[in-house]
Every structure is written in C-alpha cells, then in structure tokens.
Amino acid sequence: MQRIGVFVCHCGTNIAATVDVKAVAEALSHEPGVVISQDYQYMCSESGQNLVKDAIKEHNLTGVVVCSCSPRMHENTFRKAAASVGLNPYLVEIANIREQCSWIHKEIATATDKAIILGKAAVAKVHLNAPLTAGESPVVKRALVIGGGIAGIQTALDIAEAGFDVDIVEKKPTIGGKMAQIDKTFPTLDCAACILTPKMVEASQNEHITIHSFSEVADVKGFVGNFTVTIKKKARYVDEVKCTGCGACVEKCPMKKVPNEFNEGLDNRHAIYIPFAQAVPKVATIDPNYCMMLKNGKCGVCSKVCAAGAIDYKQQDKFIEQKYGAIIVATGFNPINLDKYDEFAYSQCPDVVTSLELERLMNAAGPNGGTLLRPSDKTHPHTIVFVQCVGSRCDDEKGKPYCSKICCMYTAKHAMLIREKYPDTEVYVFYIDVRTPGKNFDEFYRRAVEQYNVHYIKGMVGKVTPKSDGKIDVQASDLLANEQLHINADMVVLAAAIEPDKTARPLATMLTTQMDTNDFFTEAHPKLRPVESATAGIFLSGACQGPKDIPETVAQASAAAAKAIGLLVKNSITCNPCVAHSDELLCNGCSSCEKVCPYGAITYQDKEFRMPDRTTAIRRVASVNPAVCQGCGACTVACPSGAMDLNGFSNSQIMAEVDAICK
Amino acid sequence: MQETMIKRAKELLADGTVSRVIGWKKGEFGYDSTPAVFETAEELDRDFVFDDFTASNVSKYLVKESRKDGKILAFLKPCDTYSFNQLIKEHRVIRENVYIIGIPGGPKLDVEKIKAKGITGILNKKNENYTLKIETLYGTETMMFYEAICGKCQDCKSKKHVIYDELIGEDGDVLDSSRFDMVEKLENMTAQERFDFWREQLSKCIRCNACRNVCPACTCEKCVFDNPKSGIENKAPSDSFEENMFHIIRAFHVAGRCTDCGECSRVCPQNIPLHLLNRKFIKDINELYGEYQAGADLTSKSPLTDYDTNDCEPSIVHERGVE
Numbered sequence: 009m010q011r012i013g014v015f016v017c018h019c020g021t022n023i024a025a026t027v028d029v030k031a032v033a034e035a036l037s038h039e040p041g042v043v044i045s046q047d048y049q050y051m052c053s054e055s056g057q058n059l060v061k062d063a064i065k066e067h068n069l070t071g072v073v074v075c076s077c078s079p080r081m082h083e084n085t086f087r088k089a090a091a092s093v094g095l096n097p098y099l100v101e102i103a104n105i106r107e108q109c110s111w112i113h114k115e116i117a118t119a120t121d122k123a124i125i126l127g128k129a130a131v132a133k134v135h136l137n138a139p140l141t142a143g144e145s146p147v148v149k150r151a152l153v154i155g156g157g158i159a160g161i162q163t164a165l166d167i168a169e170a171g172f173d174v175d176i177v178e179k180k181p182t183i184g185g186k187m188a189q190i191d192k193t194f195p196t197l198d199c200a201a202c203i204l205t206p207k208m209v210e211a212s213q214n215e216h217i218t219i220h221s222f223s224e225v226a227d228v229k230g231f232v233g234n235f236t237v238t239i240k241k242k243a244r245y246v247d248e249v250k251c252t253g254c255g256a257c258v259e260k261c262p263m264k265k266v267p268n269e270f271n272e273g274l275d276n277r278h279a280i281y282i283p284f285a286q287a288v289p290k291v292a293t294i295d296p297n298y299c300m301m302l303k304n305g306k307c308g309v310c311s312k313v314c315a316a317g318a319i320d321y322k323q324q325d326k327f328i329e330q331k332y333g334a335i336i337v338a339t340g341f342n343p344i345n346l347d348k349y350d351e352f353a354y355s356q357c358p359d360v361v362t363s364l365e366l367e368r369l370m371n372a373a374g375p376n377g378g379t380l381l382r383p384s385d386k387t388h389p390h391t392i393v394f395v396q397c398v399g400s401r402c403d404d405e406k407g408k409p410y411c412s413k414i415c416c417m418y419t420a421k422h423a424m425l426i427r428e429k430y431p432d433t434e435v436y437v438f439y440i441d442v443r444t445p446g447k448n449f450d451e452f453y454r455r456a457v458e459q460y461n462v463h464y465i466k467g468m469v470g471k472v473t474p475k476s477d478g479k480i481d482v483q484a485s486d487l488l489a490n491e492q493l494h495i496n497a498d499m500v501v502l503a504a505a506i507e508p509d510k511t512a513r514p515l516a517t518m519l520t521t522q523m524d525t526n527d528f529f530t531e532a533h534p535k536l537r538p539v540e541s542a543t544a545g546i547f548l549s550g551a552c553q554g555p556k557d558i559p560e561t562v563a564q565a566s567a568a569a570a571k572a573i574g575l576l577v578k579n580s581i582t583c584n585p586c587v588a589h590s591d592e593l594l595c596n597g598c599s600s601c602e603k604v605c606p607y608g609a610i611t612y613q614d615k616e617f618r619m620p621d622r623t624t625a626i627r628r629v630a631s632v633n634p635a636v637c638q639g640c641g642a643c644t645v646a647c648p649s650g651a652m653d654l655n656g657f658s659n660s661q662i663m664a665e666v667d668a669i670c671k
Numbered sequence: 672m673q674e675t676m677i678k679r680a681k682e683l684l685a686d687g688t689v690s691r692v693i694g695w696k697k698g699e700f701g702y703d704s705t706p707a708v709f710e711t712a713e714e715l716d717r718d719f720v721f722d723d724f725t726a727s728n729v730s731k732y733l734v735k736e737s738r739k740d741g742k743i744l745a746f747l748k749p750c751d752t753y754s755f756n757q758l759i760k761e762h763r764v765i766r767e768n769v770y771i772i773g774i775p776g777g778p779k780l781d782v783e784k785i786k787a788k789g790i791t792g793i794l795n796k797k798n799e800n801y802t803l804k805i806e807t808l809y810g811t812e813t814m815m816f817y818e819a820i821c822g823k824c825q826d827c828k829s830k831k832h833v834i835y836d837e838l839i840g841e842d843g844d845v846l847d848s849s850r851f852d853m854v855e856k857l858e859n860m861t862a863q864e865r866f867d868f869w870r871e872q873l874s875k876c877i878r879c880n881a882c883r884n885v886c887p888a889c890t891c892e893k894c895v896f897d898n899p900k901s902g903i904e905n906k907a908p909s910d911s912f913e914e915n916m917f918h919i920i921r922a923f924h925v926a927g928r929c930t931d932c933g934e935c936s937r938v939c940p941q942n943i944p945l946h947l948l949n950r951k952f953i954k955d956i957n958e959l960y961g962e963y964q965a966g967a968d969l970t971s972k973s974p975l976t977d978y979d980t981n982d983c984e985p986s987i988v989h990e991r992g993v994e
Contacts, residue, residue, distance in 0.1 A: 514980040594893050598761035603976040612762075625738065627892070628762050646976055648924045649891035650901050663902050 010041035010135055013069045014127065015060055017051035017076035019106055024049075026110040028120040032075060035124045039131045043067050052082045057089040064093045071099045071134035075127050077106040096139030098585065098656055103130035125669055132668035136661045140585035145635045147233035147581055148333040151572050152177065154225055154515065155338035157185020158204060158558060159550025159565040161211050163336050166569030168216035172576045175218045175330065176211065177225055177239055179511065182287035184208055185340055189270065189364060191371040193558055194421040195452035201286060201373075208288040221289055224511070226327060228335070228518040229608055231638045232545030233581050235332045236608075243323040245294035245302065246280075250318035253290030257310035257319065258282060266298045268375075272365045274383060275375035280310045284373060292318075334572040335519065337529060337541070338549040338565065339512045343504035344399045348406045352395065352502055357474040358383040360500040363415065366422055380430065382499055385478060389433060389498035392426060393482045394419050395469045396439040399505035408505045408526060413555035415503035416443045420456040422501065427460040436463045436495060438484050446557070465493070472500050506555055520606070521546050529553050539568040547571050586656035587637035588644060590630040593617075594651035597628030601643035601652050609636035610643060673721040675839055676746060676774065680719070681712045683744050689770050690741030693732055695725040701795055702782040706732055708743070721746070723798070726779035726821050728934050730754035730764075731887040737768040745769050748776040749843065750823070752833045753930035753966030754887035759834075760969060761928070763890050773832035775840045781821035781937070788814050823933025823946070826850035833967055850931065854950045869915065875941040876914035882935040882945050888925035895920070922948040927956060927975030930966040959983050 014036045018024035029047040037045035044063050048056050051074060063069060072095065074086050079102040087097035105123040113119035151167050153160045156178030167174040176183060188208075190200040211217050220239055227238035263279035270283045279298040282290060292310075300307040301321055311319040343364055346354040354360045359382045361369065372378035382389050396415055399407035416439070423435045442464065444450040456462045467487040474480050482495040508527040516523045521541040522530040529548050532540040539548050549568040550561040575581075590601070592615065602610040611633065614626050630652070632643075643652040644659065653659055680692045696707030696718045704720045706729045728751045736743050747755055752773060758764040785793065785805065792808030798816055805812045828850055830843025857865055883889045883896070895901040896917065903920060905913060931953055935945040956963050960974035960982065974982075 517980045594891070594898065596761070596763065596891050598763065600761075600976050603972065648895075648928075649893060650895050650898065660900070660902065 010070050011043045011067055012039075012041045012071040012073060012131060012134055013060070013063045013067060014039075014042055014045040014073045014075065014131065015051055015056075015063075016045070016047040016105075016123075016127070017056070017074065018047065018049045019051075019077060019110075020049065023076070023106050023110040023123075026113055026116060026119045027105055027123045028116060029075075029123075031120050032105070032123045032127055036073070036075075036127045036131060039128055041071070041135060042131060043069070051076050052085050057085065060086060060089050061093045064090060064095050069095060071101070071137060073101050073103060073127060073130045073134055075103040075105045075123060075130070078102075078104050078108070096141075098140040099134065099137050101130040101134040101137065103127045128671070129665040129668040132664040133661045136658065136664055137656070140655055142585045143583045143635060144580040145233055145583045147576060147578050148235075148331045149576050150174065150330070150332050151334045151336060151576060152225075152235070152237055152330070152332040153336045153338055153549070155185070155340055155509075155550070155552070156180075156183030156211075156219065156221065157338060157340045157550065158187040158207070159340065159552075159561045160185070160336070160338035161204075161207050162562050162565035163338060163547075163549045163569045163572070164211055164217050165207065165214065166566050167336075167572055167576070168211075168214045170569075170573045170576075171216070172573065173216050173218070175220060175239075175332075177220045177223050179222070179224050180283070181222045181244065181281075181291070181293040182283045182289070183211065183219060183221060184284075184286075184288065186364075187558060188284065188286075189272070189367055189371075191367045191374075192421060192425060194417045195446075195448045197421065197425070205286040205288075208286065212288045219289060220328075221291075222293060225515060225518065229606065230331075231607055231636075232543075233333045233575065233578075234636075235335055235545065237330055237332055237335070239328050239330065241326040241328060243296075243325050244291070245296070245299070245319065245321055245323045246292045247316075247318040247320055247323075248289060248291050250316045251291040251314075252316050252318075253282060253287075253292070254315070255282060255292070256313045256315070257292050260309050260313045262307065262309060263298050263300055266295060271368045271375050272362070274365060274368055294319075294321075334545050334547065334575050336547045336549050336568050336572055337512075337515065337519070337521070337552050338568075339509045339515060339552040341506040341551040341555070342509055344408065344507050346398065346502060346504055349398060349502070351471050352398065352469070352500065353472045353474055353480075354502060357472070357480060357500075359389075359474070359478075359480060359498065360472060360502065362502050362504045363418055363422065364504075366501050370422075370425065380426065387498075388430070391434045391495065391497045392436070392499045392501060393469070393480075393484075393495055393497045394423060394435065394437040394501045394503065395472075396437065396503045397468075397505075398502040400503075401440065402505070408507060410505075410526060410555065411443065412503075412506045413443075414506070414557045417446070417449060417452070417557060419501075419503055420444075420453045420462075423462040424452075424456045424460050427456075427462060434463065436465060436482075436497075438465050438467055438469050440466075440468065446559070467493075469500075506551070508552055512552055519543060519546050539564055539571055545575060583635060584639050585634075586639040586654060587634045588632045588639065588641070588652055588654050589634075590632060590647075591651045591653065592627075592629040592631075594649045595627075595629040595647075596649055596651070597630065598648065600646040600648060601630055604642040604646045605637075606640065606642065607636050607638050609633045609638075672775070672840070673719070676721055676772070677715050677719050679772065679839065680709070680715055680744055680746075683770065684710075684712060684715075688742065689744040691736070691739075692719075692744040692746075693729050693736060694746045695720050695727070695729075700793065702780075702785075702793060708732075708736065721774070723778075723780040723796070724782065726777065726781075726823070726937060728754055728885075728887060728932050730758060731885070731890060733764045733769055734758065734890050737765040739768075742768050742770055744772065746772050746774050747832070747835065748774055749830050749832050750776060750827070750930070750932050752835065753829070753964070754932050755966070756834050756969060757928060757930050757966035758887060758890070760966070761890075771835045771837075773835035773838040773842065776830055776843070777824035777827065778820040779824050780819045783942075784819045784821070785814065788812075788818070790814070821937060822944075823937050826933075828931060828964075834969075851950060851954045853944070853947055854954050857947065857951070872943050873915045873918055874911065875943055876918065877941060878914055878917065879940060881938045881940065882918075883921060885934045885938045886921075886925065887930070887932060887934070888928045889921070895924070918943075918945060918948060922952060925949060926952040927963075927973040928965050929953065930964070959987060 016029045016033045033045045033047040090100045091097040103126040151174040153164045153176045156176045164174045223241045226240040229236045261278035261280045267273040268277040280294045296302045368374040400412040444453045467485040469484040471483045480497045521543045531538045532542045547568040549565040683689045692709040695704040697720045702724045790812045795806040797804045801816045828848045829845040929949040
C-alpha cells in the first residue's frame with residue numbers, strides 16, 4: 009500500500025498569490041494513497057525541508073510529491089532531504105506549479121484548478137516510481153574549446169594553467185579572432201595586438217594546449233565527462249609541421265587579387281597566404297577558390313619556392329576523433345551584413361564603412377599602413393560622420409532587437425583617436441543614447457566630448473547620399489535642437505550590430521544546447537549560472553552568449569574555465585540512474601533504438617530464448633549500457649514494440665500522468 | 672513464366688542450393704492462390720502457381736523461414752524486394768539463408784473487381800488484347816483488363832528489383848507513379864472533410880487484424896496491440912473510436928519503414944484504403960527530409976531515425992497544421 013505525502017509550497021507570493029495553495033493541499037489529500045497533504049510558505053527552506061523529513065519518518069512515506077517550482081530549481085534539494093531520512097531520492101516527484109502555473113496564469117480559480125491537476129498527475133506518477141540507485145562514470149581529463157578568439161584563448165590558458173590538456177578548434181587559419189583585427193582597445197587605448205599576440209604565443213607554446221587551426225567540429229557524441237568529438241581538419245594544402253612560415257610562397261604567388269578577409273576586404277592578399285604577421289600557427293594556407301594549381305593544375309610556383317617542401321596540393325580534409333570531459337563554446341560574433349541598409353549607401357559608396365573596417369583603415373598593419381585615408385581616392389577625410397545603432401535596438405526584421413553593447417565605446421574611441429591624430433578633422437556622432445556603464449567608461453566618453461570636441465548629436469541619420477564631387481551628404485535630425493541637418497562628409501562610419509557567428513546554430517544542435525531567438529547561447533541561469541549552458545559539461549565563453557566587450561569577455565572566459573576545471577578535477581561524476589533498459593522478450597532487434605541513440609549506449613547481442621513451443625531460438629536483442637545512457641528517452645519512442653523503457657519516466661508512468669490530467 | 676520458375680526451383684532443390692521454396696500455391700478456385708512453402712519437386716509440380724492472381728508479398732514469411740535450417744528459395748516481385756530489403760535493414764531476416772530470384776511484377780488482378788461486375792462462378796480467365804475473357808460456370812464473360820487490376824498495381828512505384836541473386840525475365844525501372852494524387856486530394860480537404868472521410872472509412876473496420884498480419888513492416892515479436900502492458904491492447908473495438916486509433920497507431924509504427932507495398936489495402940475485407948495513411952507519411956517524409964524510399968537500398972538511413980543539422984525544425988508540424 010502506497011503512503012504518499014504531498015507538500016504544497018507558497019513560494020512566498022510567487023505561487024500563493026495566484027494559486028489557492030490550501031485548496032490544492034486539500035484537493036490532493038483525497039487522492040488515492042495520499043496520507044498527508046500540507047502547505048508551507050517556503051518548502052525549500054530548512055524548516056520546510058524538515059516538514060518533509062518529519063512527515064517521511066512519522067508517516068513512513070513511500071512517496072513524496074512536492075508542488076513547487078521547476079524541478080530544475082529544487083528537485084535535488086528535496087531528493088537530498090528524502091535521502092537523509094532513508095527514503096530513496098527517486099521516490100520524490102515535483103509538480104511544477106510555479107513556472108508552469110502560477111507565473112503564467114492570472115485567474116486564481118483557473119490556476120488553482122491547474123495546480124490541482126498537475127499535483128494529481130505527480131501523485132499518479134509517484135505511485136509507479138521505483139527506487140533507483142545512481143552509478144558513477146569517469147571524467148576524461150581534457151577540455152575542448154571551440155573558437156580561438158580572445159575568449160577561447162583565455163579559457164584554454166586558464167584550463168592549461170590548472171594542469172589539464174585542452175584543445176582549441178579554430179575555423180580560421182589562425183587563432184586571434186576579432187581582437188586581432190582591432191587597432192586600439194578602450195578605455196585605455198592600448199594596442200590590441202600588443203596585448204593579444206603574447207597570449208596567442210603563450211597558447212601555442214603551452215605544453216597543455218593543442219591548437220587545431222583551420223578546423224571545425226564535425227560531430228559531438230557522448231555526455232558530460234565523456235564527450236567524443238570529431239574534428240575536421242580542413243585541407244590547407246600546406247603541411248603544418250613542415251611549414252616554417254617564412255612567407256616565400258606568399259611573395260611569389262602570382263595570384264594577387266584575392267580579397268583580404270583580415271583587412272575586411274579593403275585590400276588584396278595572395279591565393280596562398282598567412283593572415284597576418286603574428287598569426288598562430290604561422291603557417292601558410294592555400295585558398296582553393298583562387299589557387300590556379302588547385303583550380304586547373306597550372307602554376308605550382310609555391311611548391312617550387314618552398315624550401316621546406318611543405319606544399320601538398322593533394323592534401324585532403326582530415327578527421328580526428330578525441331575524447332573530452334568538458335566543452336567550452338567560444339564561437340564569438342560578427343558584424344551583421346549591411347547590404348539591406350540602402351539608406352546608408354553602404355553597398356554603393358566605398359567611403360561608407362563599418363566600424364571594423366575603420367579599425368583596419370587606422371591600423372598600422374592595415375591597407376594604408378595606419379594612415380587614415382578614404383578607400384575611394386586615398387585622400388585624407390576632413391569630415392567624418394559616425395552612425396550608431398545600425399541594426400541594433402531595431403524593431404524591424406532587418407536588424408536586431410538587442411543593444412550590441414560595444415558600439416558606444418568603440419565609437420568614442422574611434423572619434424578620439426581621429427581627433428588626436430588628425431585635429432583638422434571634424435567628427436560627428438549620431439546616437440540614440442550613449443551607453444557607457446563600466447569601469448572608466450563614462451570618463452572615457454566624456455573625454456571624447458569635452459577634451460577632443462567630438463560633436464555628439466542625439467538623433468538618427470535618415471539618409472546617406474554619395475554626391476558626384478566625391479563628398480557624401482548625410483541627412484540627419486538633431487533631436488535636442490529639433491532641426492534637420494545636412495552634413496557634407498568625406499566618410500561615414502556605421503556601427504553595425506553584432507550577431508553570433510553563423511556556425512553557432514548547427515553547433516548548438518550538435519551539442520544539444522539551447523539558444524535564444526537571436527542565436528546567442530542560453531546560459532543555465534541568467535544570474536546565478538552565467539557561464540554554464542543548460543547541458544551538463546558545456547560551458548559558454550565570450551560573445552557567443554551575448555554581446556560583450558573585451559574585459560567582460562575575458563572575465564567570462566576565465567569563469568568558464570573555472571567551471572570546466574571544477575568538472576575536470578573530479579575523477580568521476582554521479583550518473584543519472586534514469587536510464588533506458590530493454591525488455592528482451594519484446595525486443596525485435598530492429599536497431600531503431602540504436603540509430604536514434606545520441607550517446608551510442610545501445611548494443612546488440614544474439615541471445616538464446618525459450619519459445620512457447622519449448623524450442624529454443626536465437627534472437628538479436630538490444631542492451632543498454634547504463635554508464636553511457638543519459639536517459640533522453642529517444643529510444644523509447646523509436647521502439648516499435650515498446651520494448652524500450654526509461655527508469656523514472658516509464659511509458660506506464662507517463663500514461664498514468666496523462667490519464668490523471670485527462671480525468 | 673510459371674514453368675520456367677518451377678524448372679529453376681527444381682534445379683536449385685536438386686543441386687542442394689536450397690532446401691525449400693517459397694512461392695504461391697493453387698487454391699480451391701483459380702483466383703485464390705496463397706503463399707506456400709514447397710520442399711519437393713513433386714509438390715512444386717502439383718501445387719506451384721504463378722499467374723495474374725499471385726499478388727501477395729511473400730517477404731514477411733521469410734522472417735520465420737530464414738531462421739530455419741537450410742536455405743530457402745524465394746520468388747520476389749519488384750515490390751516484394753523492397754519489403755525484403757527493409758527487413759534486412761531491421762535485422763528481421765537472415766539474408767544468407769535466402770536465395771532470391773527476382774520475377775516480373777504485375778499488374779496483378781483483383782478478383783473482387785471482377786466479381787463487382789456481377790461475374791460469378793469464375794473458372795478461368797484469358798487476357799486477349801487488353802480484354803479479359805472469363806470462363807464461368809454460366810458461360811464466357813468479358814471485361815476490360817485494366818478494370819480488374821488490383822489497387823496496389825495501379826499505382827505501381829517500381830518495376831526494379833532492388834535485391835536478388837538471379838533474375839527471371841528482365842529488370843525494370845523505378846516508375847514515375849501518381850501514387851500521391853489521392854493523398855494530395857485529402858490534404859486539400861478541410862480538416863472536417865478529412866475527418867469525415869476517415870471516420871467513414873475507418874468505421875468500417877472489423878478489427879480482423881488482416882492488415883497488421885500481412886504487413887511486412889509489422890513483424891514485432893509481440894505487437895503492442897497484443898501486449899497487455901502496452902495500455903493499448905484490445906482485440907475488439909470497445910468504443911466507436913477504437914478502430915481509428917488502431918489504424919493511426921499502426922501507421923505511426925510503420926512510418927519511415929513502410930515500403931508502400933500495398934498489402935494492407937489489398938487484404939482489407941472492408942476495402943478501407945489503408946495505404947493512404949502510410950502514403951501520407953511517405954509524402955510528408957519526402958517533402959520534409961528529401962526523397963526517401965524505404966527498402967530501396969541497404970545503407971540509407973530512414974529520416975525518422977536519423978538527423979542532420981539541416982532537418983526541418985519541429986515547428987513545421989504546427990505551421991503545416993494551420994488551416
């Protein structure tokens with residue numbers, strides 16, 4: 009005979025304001041098997057937990073239902089409480105009457121009805137709960153960092169510092185990411201390369217760090233502590249080991265008209281290239297879209313001049329498989345494409361540039377060697393207009409609803425640098441608001457206005473029109489003076505919104521992690537678990553989680569590393585005992601379950617069975633490796649004969665819940 | 672054709688390649704042949720038949736037969752080879768124990784369509800210039816051949832044998848069939864019209880289980896409808912919606928695995944167009960995940976038990992469901 013205790017939490021007013029908790033406790037007290045039904049203000053508090061513990065002891069309970077918040081919050085709390093007084097923790101069920109009830113309903117009557125139904129379903133389920141025992145699984149002491157920008161580099165360095173091996177997978181030929189393209193950094197105006205490149209070198213020289221550049225994650229299997237990742241090392245047609253990075257091949261390559269990604273397409277590179285002088289690894293890469301040898305077999309100059317014999321035109325993509333205990337996502341961001349913004353004439357006029365392009369134009373390693381010149385006629389610009397929030401804080405489909413966060417600060421930086429270097433240049437900044445929270449940020453912005461006399465104008469630019477004399481007409485409104493302006497500009501710089509890298513979404517699918525509607529990775533808790541994803545063992549570093557500047561990115565990268573180290577130092581982790589198992593008498597051996605299992609937990613054996621006619625038959629049947637199974641339940645729904653079932657979420661338990669809800 | 676098949680079967684029995692033969696056996700009348708296993712040349716001579724009425728798919732019998740001692744010769748029509756392939760993929764038949772001879776497919780005839788013309792006492796029939804000459808107890812009757820073609824052959828998807836050890840006759844091609852036309856018609860109905868259509872059809876069901884028993888995709892050791900633990904086990908309809916659930920559940924169970932062999936509708940004594948349920952799934956799979964033919968080969972993965980990052984998002988179900 010079941011003896012079930014029901015405990016209804018008020019959660020202060022979170023639940024009690026919308027759900028009549030006393031009525032819920034009263035209604036559930038009449039459910040079959042329920043011997044005690046109570047409500048309490050904070051069930052998760054010490055005294056609330058004691059209430060549950062005392063009831064278990066006093067009434068010798070065989071099952072507990074807590075009607076409270078999401079099981080993600082406090083399931084563990086109540087399981088531990090039950091275990092501490094000798095009740096198997098898996099005999100505790102949570103009915104979520106907060107997130108799925110009180111928070112989303114307004115009417116007390118309907119919310120109370122729903123809470124009662126949710127409670128009834130949990131009671132029906134707990135009737136069928138079986139005691140379960142958790143096993144343990146080992147942790148692979150190696151981490152994978154996906155993305156080799158400043159976030160990925162910092163995370164890898166911190167993990168390596170703790171003594172664990174860590175691999176960086178970077179899709180570009182070099183690590184460094186966006187920071188490598190930036191000229192100076194706010195608010196201190198130190199040069200980005202000066203502070204980034206030592207870290208790149210440190211990463212490449214650290215004995216614990218392996219860099220897979222020009223590589224992508226092709227497949228992820230497994231689970232926390234034990235991921236198996238397939239890394240695709242794309243063919244760069246150069247032997248990474250042999251190449252010394254001397255650059256002789258680059259110099260001699262006759263194909264010189266390839267848009268240079270590192271300089272945002274503002275100048276050209278060769279078909280064989282080293283992205284920039286401090287690239288790590290400093291290894292050449294052949295671009296197969298432009299290499300004449302790879303396209304039509306005519307050339308081969310690089311191979312001839314390479315003293316190391318590193319050129320290999322027959323190189324193929326290579327796949328390597330590696331096991332990891334933790335994965336850190338650091339896929340970063342890109343500025344959005346501005347082709348749709350006709351009003352700013354970005355596609356029509358070469359002198360309308362993005363802020364990242366301006367970084368390159370001002371950089372000593374950029375197309376003009378650091379002298380700011382107009383891309384169209386290489387003349388010095390005397391009037392520059394900055395447009396803020398291009399695609400940020402935008403309601404329509406063209407842009408992004410969020411604030412890109414970094415633009416106010418880097419624009420202040422750009423304006424200041426230009427005024428410092430070229431005092432004869434007038435700089436206008438059109439803004440919606442200037443947002444400068446952060447240490448020394450507002451002071452920095454005020455310096456731009458007060459010390460450098462940058463013209464900050466509240467208002468948006470309506471239209472940018474290139475004129476026949478090479479000038480650009482910028483039509484804008486000054487909201488404070490309430491007047492329309494026309495500025496005769498030489499250059500216009502657009503602060504394009506930033507968005508997550510396009511590779512993030514397919515990666516999220518592979519990692520089974522969540523994303524928000526803007527394709528930023530979702531953290532496990534926005535306040536309390538900001539660097540963990542909701543998927544155990546997957547951590548988030550940098551702008552893949554949301555727009556961030558460099559200081560914030562580095563802070564989060566180190567935080568993600570700390571979380572990963574916390575996992576890697578463990579020798580084993582407690583497994584979830586809610587795993588699948590197959591009823592061999594029902595199993596057809598059809599392999600449906602094996603095909604859908606994301607963890608490779610299912611294998612097949614030929615077993616001898618006694619048939620109804622007393623003969624024996626050998627049948628192929630599935631068996632589940634409980635140490636590998638993560639209890640996702642995919643196999644239970646794929647199984648045509650219902651042979652697969654899941655501990656803690658059995659087909660009969662789920663049907664019992666559905667029946668209780670429909671009753 | 673029948674003689675060639677018997678001759679070859681006898682040879683293979685005689686040289687020990689196979690110990691049994693699965694084909695079709697004459698029934699009481701000229702049109703009620705049934706699948707049967709033959710072990711001797713005498714049995715073959717006496718009972719083996721292959722004619723316009725041998726429409727049944729013998730692949731499913733090989734689940735049991737291929738597990739017995741010795742090798743069995745199976746005569747498979749093109750559509751039957753798809754079923755057999757699918758069974759290999761699901762590890763339900765043991766390929767090594769089956770010697771497959773691919774034989775030409777239909778069009779096969781449906782005796783019910785002949786009877787529906789009011790022709791009874793059928794003794795024999797002859798096909799002359801697209802006209803059927805039917806000898807009956809009451810004299811000779813004629814009807815157009817195409818009017819008697821059985822449903823599954825009308826929408827034939829392929830004349831190609833996707834697996835065989837040898838062929839008798841020539842291999843054909845995958846056909847450009849119009850098999851989804853009726854599904855499209857149903858899709859274009861309003862939800863209420865569609866519901867009414869299926870209620871009318873499915874309420875004819877007498878739960879004889881013939882569709883399940885003949886289906887080459889239904890080979891579970893224990894069917895969920897026979898398993899008291901499944902919660903849906905029920906021999907007889909207990910309420911008026913029971914049979915609807917039976918067919919809907921069955922269609923879901925074979926989704927992505929059904930080769931569209933058409934046996935379910937062929938054997939239905941109530942003439943319910945059950946194959947349309949399966950075809951709807953096939954059409955949806957084709958549209959959502961790209962063309963996929965279950966059983967066409969041994970290596971492809973069924974889209975429903977496979978995924979790649981380009982798969983449509985689950986929200987498509989909602990989008991398509993909106994009227």
